[in-house]
Amino acid sequence: MTMDTSTRPDEVAAGERSLAARARADGVRFLLALFVNLEGKQCAKLVPVEAVDSFEREGLGFAGFAIGAIGQQPGDPDVVAMPDPASYTPLPSVREGLALVHCDPHVEGEPWRYAPRVILKSLLAQARQRQLELKAGAEIEYFLVTRDAEGRLVPADGRDTAPHPCYDARSATRMYDHLTRVSTTMNSLGWGNYSNDHEDANGQFEQNFAYADALTTADRVITARYVISMLAEQQGMTATFMPKPFADQTGSGLHLHLSLWREGSALFPGTGTHGLSDLALRFLAGLLEHAPGMQAVLGPTVNSYKRTGAISTRSGATWSPRQITYGGNDRTHYLRIPDEHRVELRAGDSAANPYLALAVALSAGLDGVDRELDLADPCHPELPPTLLHAVDALTTDAVLTAALDTVGPGVADYYATRKSDEFFAWHTTVNDWERDHYLTAF
Template sequence: MMLDVRPAQHSAPTSTLTEQARADGIEFLLALFVDLTGKPCAKLVPISSCEEFERNGVGFAGYAVGALGQQPHDPDVVVLPDAASYTPMPFVRQGLALVHCDPHVEGRPWPYAPRIVLRTLLAEAAARSLELRAGAEVEYFLVTREDGERLRVADVRDDAARPCYDARGLTRMYDHLTEVSAAMNTLGWGNYANDHEDANGQFEQNFAFADALTTADRVITARYLISTLAEARGMTATFMPKPFADRTGSGMHLHLSLWDDDRPLFPAGGDGSDVRGLGLSDVAYRFVAGVLTHAPGLQAVLAPTVNSYKRTHATSTRSGATWSPRRATYGGNDRTHYVRVPDSDRIELRGADGAANPYLALAAALAAGLDGLDRERDPGTPGVPGAPPRTDCPELPPTLLHAVDAMCADPVVTGALDVAGAGVSEYFAGLKREEFFDWHTGVGDWEIDRYLTAF
């Protein structure tokens, strides 16, 4: 559960990147960016070259990066550092700092770079005096492989049927969790809770919400930090949506709110106009309606892997609940909905999972919500706990292929991906269709067991 605390802003630095790094005794900067799949890519820049890095960036062969819209013959991708994202990382290595970068090609922002996509959409919203602020719940499993093969949870004693919030399982991972927590708080992120989640071996570590770009950067940084600290203890931290068929999967729930300068736009004004009773303004309800309307297409971005749909369409788990919505419904403080309204300050979008690229997820969600505002959409009646679920709401796609088809048929979602330049959504759809058919053409144990002697 997210606490509603004041956000730390992605503000401009008061000194240059080089000055900050030297003052902190930094020896190397990890110049980091992600591709469309969320893969973190980086080069180590020595402090002796930091001024050159600030002026001219550092180059990458874009095709070698992965999903970045380039071919081998294309010119270099040059990434320029955003000094406001500078993050010392002594918890990983003494003398190391990380800085998020914006990819450019031939001097222009590269439209296939997820950070550029989100930046562009946020700038369009800012032109309307609107700012998206966001929080993200980072869920993950701590696992190992026995003999390098069979996957199991790292804590062999974490085997309870209902392990959520178990104090003993939490305590056995105390060293890892508190090291991550201390790192987040040292960085000023405001870590306020760390818990054992619903599945064996699954944990969540929360930090305060901020402007959308800062939160997206922090999700990427958190994944890197959690992964490296887990590796140091002989474990693997995985954000894979569904690593175990019989256990709850990992979501990345997004808490969203719109602001005009420092004025929140989601709380109702107290004038009696909130007839739905959730404490939200008309702006908020229209935003929710936009998200619900575009939910099928959004899922290609929020749940972007084959494995994602093992989570969203699971019928049961060992604990008895999947915590994953199957229809685009909304309601109050009820975790069965696609959009949950825990209080009047924010909404919680529960469709995203641990594989989601946070830049693309926030960009697409913002575009959907703004479409709801522009078209004055009505979300209808909120769901009521215990009542039969609404059947007039869109059903979420059953597979990645269905989700990609829904995305391609939705000009708002494709427009969000194409906001910095045409062709990104088509390229992304091609990647995801290829991913689906790579999985589909393989022959697995299920097929052998079912069909080998069936005929």
């Protein structure tokens, strides 16, 4: 990873113009004012360009309880979405005249403590007080699916049936229109898309873009999920970020490449193990120590543990960690160290909320730095086997609960309760596996 300290002229000019002026200059007719709740649901309203001035000044009201996991009851005051002009993103490839802007939810004039973007921004600000900046890259994996005549979920490409489809040239070419539209959109926005490929499972793809500061990367993950989904729908497909839609196939990850910087200088390169600095090694040690609790955020669904718990797949590899290990350029590890500039955290899946994932990773890593932890064999060798185990680990991890509660109290408990409820809702559901095994067994 190399540091680009240059500033594009259009970025300077954009910073001097109002959101409405930028939208009008780009021929935008509607602005999608978007934010996500704690579970990653994308919530938005369409704002006509004629109302963008007032939107930028006053925000846009939402009934908070209707949003879902945002810490509100029906009688609570409105959640007001305040736009971040720096995140303004024209999206003519999705709809002509459309642009998107990420928002920070507020309640009664204060940043709302249950809002994932607000949580990450608070932790990044605390890191800046220490003259530290977290940079991140993200690998976005997903499936393109449809339903067959019997209503079964199948890969959208009916010819995508090979037992080892990863990097298959013909499968990628059959999805050329979709992949190139996504790539062109990313590059038109200056993201630096550099790779688009067929992944290890039938119907699975990955599209990569350059790393950036952590907040920008988290915004781009959410924007990319939106763009990928919309462009897939336009071609009669569904893009799913469900971690493991097929039991016999590899699941989808959200691998995060992390590094710390200070005043434009990379802090990870050094003379220690794997060419890393003492700071980097302690950061990695923090990630390992807090791995069990972090998994409740990195793998936030019941389905997530079908991915990390998989023993084998049709291709012969799961590409997801089962144990909390670290090593060099080895994709079987929880923490992969491809070079001295970064560490790849491989436990996150495609359902992970990128704001929360980066928030807990930053907090865990900096705890390792503060406590000068040694990078040794981790105390907890296995990842939690279920969402409930991960939630239990989260609730007993003071560093991670403090990270989620960084803007105000109650967020960690609220998140843990929702995730526990999700587990038990699944656990009390009678499914085909149980009927197949028990219906006439006794």
